[in-house]
Amino acid sequence: MSGRSWALLFVLGGLWGGSFFLTQIVIRELPPLPLVGARLGLAALALLVYLRLRGISFAPLRQRAGDFLILGLLNNAVPFLLLAIGQTRMGGGLASILNATTPLWTILVAAIATSDERLTGRKLAGVMLGIVGVAVLVGPEAFGTGHSVPVYAFAAILAATFCYALSGVFSRRFKGVPPAVVATGQLCASGLMMMPLVLAVHGPLVYGDLSGGGAVALLALALGATALAFILFFQIVAAAGATNASLVTFLVPASAILLGVLFHGEALTAGEVGGFALILAGLAAIDGRIARLIHAQAVAR
Template identity: 45%
Template sequence: MINRTMGPAEWAMLILLSIVWGGSFFFYAIAVKELPTFTIVFLRVGLGSIGLWLAAWAMGLLPLRQPGLWRNFLIMGLINNAIPFSLIVWGQREVASGLAAILNATTPFFTVLAANMLTADEKLSWNRLLGAVIGLSGVAAMMGTDILGAQGGSPLSQLAIVAAAVSYAFASVFGRRFSTIPPLITAAGQTAGSSLILFPVMLAIDMPWRLASPSLDVWLAIIGLAVLCTSLAYILYFTILKRAGATNIVLVTFLVPVSAILLGIAVLGEALGLHHIVGMATIAVGLALIDGRLLTFLKPRRI
């Protein structure tokens, strides 16, 4: 049985995960200057997978050899990495990052629906659906008027990013089947699966043997993406998924924009506006509704 209401440990891991994934924008900004898309994505998941397997080996966790399990790792790598990463990159050729973040934040909507269809203990409820609506509106508010002037791109480009959100939603539900496997092994297996899928794509499209040798800054950015944003991030991801369920894990899509903005304020000296505060407060209400904690707090108590 999945714990639908997260405790302090799960919330702490979710916030840390949002910070790690929010910080990935800094690494991408450096890497895209010298490397093409699929090369960056493959290096991220490939090196991240190596790091995860080395950590598993150091902890005495051996690779599992069941054929059915490795089939599931390939499927998880496909729907949680290869497909959504590719769709987002393709969509963002025309769609500005602010709008892309809002479209990606529709993931909880689709997760609530997918979990309702495919699970027995994460059924649709009014508070979860309302919480998803409120959380998404908080993301839009936090983006402020910048999003109104953003480059919208073609409907097909926007649809690609929404399709990525759908893929993430089904991946969160599919990932529940790894609940009996250590999160470290699950993370390593998934990234190995996505690496196998992305490798021929990278060779066919990017032809990396024709690329110039990247600079040290780019290699440091790739290492950051692999170690922090992949190895560490997916250990946190599968730990939260195992303990708190599919609907709760995708709440990180609401928190990633918050983390990115707060990092910009702390690291780059950007200003904190009123719309940021309103947006973050609205997101907090949506999170509390989906988590169920707000209902518990408002429930009349017997004296």
């Protein structure tokens, strides 16, 4: 993966890590379903305006509406719903560990469905190291001791990660389509699916009590952590493949913790430092450049 793709991956991890803080603000004022519907709808509208201002053609949105519907289901509507179901009975720490299995599923799906993203021992070792790093990062309290987590909650989170793996590989079908168009098509499709459900369950007045602070957080969530984030995600998929793009799930909990340290004055623990180190080691193993450099130096001697 190129240096530019790595930089985009870390920026994307920061955006999605920040979404936890924004969601915590909005969720105090909106139920999960209206929050997700507004997040997707506002992001879709923003990207439609962006395409218009940039003079980018809307033609692919019409020509490939069916593909965008599938992508919206796999990458937004279905996993968002499954994650909401799972997190009703599971803490965010454990959910983030399960979510970090996304690259593992992506490696397996890509190895079966593509010819250029082969399953290698180095990739597998790097992913497993990253998953362990996330587990160390969030700490033993993620597994909880006060109550048991039902099987359906585990199944829901893992099914969501599998959806993400499928969507990452499926998005390769949009090769040659500008990433902003892919992001727009996906969000338009998922937004059109979610908003009728929101209105049917909660009615249009559900957004009436949203405070100024809640509205600002919702806009930031839609514009930064959704619209911009998915443009970056599809840029990474186009340049580096689905497996590399899925590695962002290792960085999301790490960036969320770092943002807490920087902006909330939270203390950084030894376990978190160790988790960061393991995640970076896993990413380095997958990248392979350090290993190749060490091998080249050994041969030179």
